[in-house]
Each structure stands twice: as structure tokens, then as C-alpha cells.
Amino acid sequence: VDLVAEVLEGDRRALAKLISLIEDDHPEARAALAALYPHTGQAQIIGITGPPGSGKSTLVNALAKHLRGQSIPVGIVAVDPTSPLTGGALLGDRVRMRDLAGDSGVFIRSMASRGSLGGLARATSDVVKVLDAAGFALVLVETVGAGQSEVEVAQAAHTTVVVEAPGMGDEVQALKAGLMEIADIFVVNKADRPGADAALRALHMVVGRDGASGEACAWRPPILQTVAARGVGVSEVWEAIVAHREHLRAGGHWVEQERERAMAELCDILRRDLLRQLLTRLGEDTFQRWVERIAAREVDVYTAARLIQEES
């Protein structure tokens, strides 16, 4: 519990150690998380997502620098779901480190999936809680990729920023359809490049259309422009983040989000614990025999699942 006290004081080595324990699913991690949990709930969690090449890392970096100018402690979690087999670290970290190194008010951690896909989301959520408890008022969670991971980021964040860039082709336009639904703030980054106007127009059309059918006090996602590499437009992104927080707080959505997040996490943990127990009761050999029977087409997987539950 020494570790917990050190984390609460924001000790960087303690933070790094606890996060490693979380990644290894070490029993000590659960105990520490339980002790830290009452100290959470202060941070605003920001998910940053969007297609590859849109400049998410650069924007995260610029945002962190902007906040450090205001002495706001910032935690950054960079999630890379595309490397499930290596457990390798994320690109761009060296770039980040160069700009933000030596600032004790910034903590940066890359996370890659080490085993199950669900494990990464689980660990990321726990790391965010640790940073929250350690006093980082803002936690930026960046996801590389353009798939299911966005949706998970959105579920774990108070505010989701979707980053685009001009001229990314038709398929990216279509991806937008999925991103539209999770975006609280849109950013067209690299806005000094050709095609920025078209990208902005396309976003305005979709947001405008949705806004028309929404409730009066609904949040209408602002559409911002940045040139993150030069810091242009970054303060406006920060203002939008603050505005969204006020919106969440005023409408009771903040509390509602907390509840939804708690429910999703609880279900996730229960699912995994329950399966582990069933497999222990059943025994490895019996389980493997069922797997063989399914692979041999003697029984289908749904029937097998039913029979296993009746048996155990």
C-alpha cells in the first residue's frame, strides 16, 4: 500500500510500476486499484480518435503543451490495438518525449494489446483511473486505428474528439458515418492543406442534418480547424473540451456516463471471472474434448455451450 500512497502523490516511478502490474494482470494491481478508486472521478477523460494519417498524435502533443502552459497536469495514454501479438510500444513516443520531456506535470504511457483484445480495453480503463487518482486533471486517450477501438475509446471517455485531415479519400468519408455517432468535437487537422474546405463542408452537412432533428438542449458537435504541427487552433479545441464538460455537468450526463461505464466494466469483469470458474470446475481435459468434438463437426458450438452448462 506504499505504492498506493506514492501514486497518490504523483510519484512517476510508482505510477510506472503500478501500470506494469496492471498490464500483467498482477493480483497486487487489483488491490491497489481498489485503494485508489475513492480518489478517482476528478479527471476529465478525453478520447482522441480518427483515421490513420490525420495527425492525432501531433494534436495530442500540441494540446498537452497548451495545457502545460496553464499548469494543468496532463496524462496521455496512447493505445495501439493493432499490435496484439508483439506487445510492442507505440510509434510517435519519441517525438512526444522530445517535446514534453522533463515536465513532471505530464505522464505519457503507450499501451499495446498483449493477449486478448478485451484485455487492452480493460487495462486502459484501469490505467486511466490510476492517472485520475494521481491528480492528472486531464487524461488524453489516443487510439491508433479506425475500427472498433474508437467505439471503446468513446465508451471510456467523457469527451470524444474525432480528428480528420483533408483529402483522405472516399472510404475515409464513409468511415465518418461511424465516427459521426461518437464525436463530441470534430477537428479538421492539417487545415492549411488543399481540400480542407471540402472536408469542413462535408462535416457541417452531417452535423447540421443531425442537429435539425435533435432536442433543443442537445450538444451539437463543434467543427474546428487546426494545424497542430504549428499549434494553430489548439486553444479553440481546448475551449470546446471545457464547454463540453460544462454541458455534461449541467445536464446530468456526467453522472449518467459514470453509471454506464461502471455497468460496462462490471459486466466485462463478471463475464471473464465466470468463464474462468466454469473452466476450473469442468477441467481442462473435458473442455478440450468438447473443442475437439466441435472441430470434428460432431456437435455445433451453441449446443456444446448448452450441454457444458448443464453438465457442470
Place this chain on the structure above:
Amino acid sequence: VDLVAEVLEGDRRALAKLISLIEDDHPEARAALAALYPHTGQAQIIGITGPPGSGKSTLVNALAKHLRGQSIPVGIVAVDPTSPLTGGALLGDRVRMRDLAGDSGVFIRSMASRGSLGGLARATSDVVKVLDAAGFALVLVETVGAGQSEVEVAQAAHTTVVVEAPGMGDEVQALKAGLMEIADIFVVNKADRPGADAALRALHMVVGRDGASGEACAWRPPILQTVAARGVGVSEVWEAIVAHREHLRAGGHWVEQERERAMAELCDILRRDLLRQLLTRLGEDTFQRWVERIAAREVDVYTAARLIQEES
């Protein structure tokens, strides 16, 4: 069971109906899947994935046309994990339909996530089995996006084709690190564009490096070039798919894959069933009280999960 007989004959309306039942998680779907299951195991399942804009759909289309020229029945499942909230259909279907319409040897289905993320993977796997049972010798599963979804595609496929295109930027290069590990075949599409040589070189470097440390009889992913929009290089992709199938069959990997897939599916179904039963025993009110306590920071989620299991 009329439906099952019709599906086995390849009746298109029956196929469409059963797939809808699967998507709705209808009880009748489980019964039909159980009856169809002994008829599965014939099809080679090909996952096609890669970053947005690489031309996956065009390649899938070109491959399907090539196979139809050889009278091979082709099923195409286009999975869109980026639209979890609308349940909307996938882009590109109209393009596909135009080229392949009226050919009874092709069946195309788009699938979007309707609820849980896990639900989509579950339903996709079931739809692939239906197409397998209906006699489609080749089932192409295409995923839009560049995230966790690739990995799920790879897990559900015998052969994973990773499609790239020239000049997609640094971040895409980095994504490759994740895709490298799941690729059985690499395709640089749009190979008539500037930058194709660089993309090929980069891939050759990575594959070469991995090959050096691999076993003697290990599969070394071929790196192919296509201009799918004009059908260029498509027959070579098909030859590589056939060669990979022979490799899997010869080395016993095919059977091993079947077993791994059966195990993953069984665990997934058990997890969901077990949670549902626990929640039924616990009751909605008690469960909601636990969620409230977690959201109020009275108890952390791991402790809550443990106490719930002790209690119920």
C-alpha cells in the same frame, strides 16, 4: 427445418432470411445453425483487410469475378465495425452489385454492428458457416477499418490477405507492424501509382527479416502487386490463396486452426451465457444498486464483481 433444407440447396431467399435471423439473435437461428453445422468445413475462408483507401472492396470484387470465371461459388461478407449505432449497411455494395448482379454463384452480404462489438464478430462467424454449408467454396470476409477488427478477421479466416496502397503515410507504415503478424499474403494494390516500389521494398524488408528467423517449412507471406480496378495481378492473388490452402492442409495447420476457432467461439458463447444467467439470478434491481455504488465510488468494480459472485 424447411429453411435449413433450402439453405443447403443454396436458395438465396432462404440464405437472406437465415442471416437476418442470425443478426437478430433469434432462437430459430441457433437451431438452424446446429442443423447446418455438420455440412460446414468445406469452404476456405479468406479475410481481406488493410487500411482505409487501399482498395479492399475493389480487390474483393475483382477476385470474385476471377473466381466466377472458373465457376467457383463465392460468398462475400463485408463487415463494417465502424457503424455500431446505426446498423447501417456498407458502402460499395452498389458498385459490387453492378458487377456481380444476376450471378447465382455469388452471394454478397454486408454486416454492421447493431449492438455489442462482440455481437458483430459472433454474427459474422455464424454467417460464414451458413455460406459454407450452402456450398460457397470460397468465402471472402472484408473488414473496413484498421484496428482490432483485423485481428478478429484473422482469427476467423484460414487465410488473411492484407491490402496496402502506395503513399499512405507514416502512420499507415506503423500500422503495418500490427498487420504484419496476421498477414498470410500481402497485396500492394494501385501498384501503377507513384510510391509502389517503396511500399514493396518496405514489405520485403519486414518479411525478409522475419523469414530469416523462421522455421524451414514456415509460410513466408508472398508480396504481390495488383491494379484491382483493371484486374491486373488478380490471378496471382488467387494462386497465392490456393498455395496457402495447400500449405495449411499439408502441415496440419488447417485442423489446428479449426480447433482454435472452435475454442474461441465456445469461450465467447459461454461468457455471454454465464453473465446472462448471473444477472437473472441476481435480479435487475440488485445489479443496478451495485452499479450505483461503483459510480458513487463506494466500492471499486473488481471488489463489486467478487462480492456479487459470492452473493449469488
